Amino acid sequence: MTWLEIGSIEEIPRLGSRVIKTPAGDIAVFRDARDEVYALEDRCPHKGGPLSQGIVFDRRVACPLHNWIIDLESGMATGADHGCARGYPVRVIAGSVHVNI
Template identity: 65%
Template sequence: MSAVMSEKWVEIGKLDEIPRLGSRVVRTATDEIAIFRAADDSVFALSNRCPHKQGPLSEGILHGHRVTCPLHNWVIELENGEAVAPDVGCARSYPVR
């Protein structure tokens, strides 16, 4: 599994190193990235800050392809980082493979 950072893929580990419905945090020089593994083994990467109050998304609860922020219960789509309505905002998403 790897994530792209500045157009360069960086290997960050193996799929089985992240528990299903869990996350792992990768720190870079410019961001802290939460890597999520859904129940269906899909993997997503978002900035580890909720767009609402900067809560640590990696500590949130995964359900389907969404994560609920642990601070104020905002729900964020893992595919694109968008907050689910009625909330508005976006966490930066990163491609993974």
């Protein structure tokens, strides 16, 4: 397990997301309206849609392919849908974002 420092929180748009390419696959890093940062594998549990491209609101993201709503903290699908995207621990130190992979 290593911490990956991905740079300033400002690299991620508020209520938006960026992708990190890792050998283990793409990880989506989200920033919410309160500047909390979350990291999930960039694959919707439904049909593998890139969650990083979805609309972020509250602590959730809507998958761009079929609008599954994924909870950013747990990676779990919300509502009546079932499934989970893997989550990664995140810490922000002095405005710099670290993701544990």
